[in-house]
Amino acid sequence: MVQAKARNGWMIWASLLLGLLLSVAPLPQFMEIGRPLWLALFLSYWVLALPHRIGMITAWSVGLIEDVLYGSLLGQNALILTLIVFLVLSLQRRLQMFPMWQQSLVLLVVFGIAQLVQLWLNALTGNRPPTLAFVLPALISALLWPWVFAILRWLQLRFGVR
Incomplete structure (x- = not known):
């Protein structure tokens, strides 16, 4: 099996930034x-697009950066983002087959x-009532x-992110 070489990973990190x-x-x-x-x-x-490139370690790392930016309890946002990525990874195959409105409901x-x-x-x-x-x-x-989804899909196709 020939694996495709990862390309344009900077686009992923730019979007996360x-x-x-x-x-x-x-x-x-208000x-x-x-x-x-x-x-x-x-x-x-x-x-959803690249489960082999982005996972729970990325979510944890970016969540720690978000904790520092917010000045919140260290690991709080990292835990939340890791939970989200875990749930999306668990439902990935189903979510890819769903129409957009069902994807929105599942993500809700x-x-x-x-x-x-x-x-x-x-x-x-x-911290909060x-x-x-x-x-x-x-x-x-x-x-x-x-x-x-539409904007990031367009960017992924435009820059050939894989």
């Missing part, structure tokens, strides 16, 4: 509660579970999934 930047970019106060999970969206795409559940774990960890550390607003970023991220 963009996800990190979008995660900490300033938003108006929009802050619904900030999309950019890094989770980008990681989910690359895990995955992101919702991740947000629930995030809320639980925040409540344990005393428990509210039902934790679902809003998962919902917005699921609504953004078709656009993120």
Whole structure:
């Protein structure tokens, strides 16, 4: 079996860097509660597209960087992103066969579970009172999934990322 040589890996890392930047970019106060999970969206795409290149170690590493950027408990976001990547990898074959609206629904559940774990960890550390607003970023991220998928797919094909 001949393996294809990995090409243009910088595009993957550039998109993850963009996800990190979008995660900490300033938003108006009223929009802050619904900030999309950019890094989770980008990681989910690359895990679906190239599961042999992006996995849980990448999610853990990028999550640690996100922890440092947010100034949160070290390992908290790393755990959340690793959970998301694990769930997406577990459902990868099914997700690839689903139409876009079903992918969005499945990712809504995955992101919702991740947000629930995030809320639980925040409540344990005393950083945030428990509210039902934790679902809003998962919902917005699921609504953004078709656009993120289309843009990253175009970039993957344009630059021949494999």
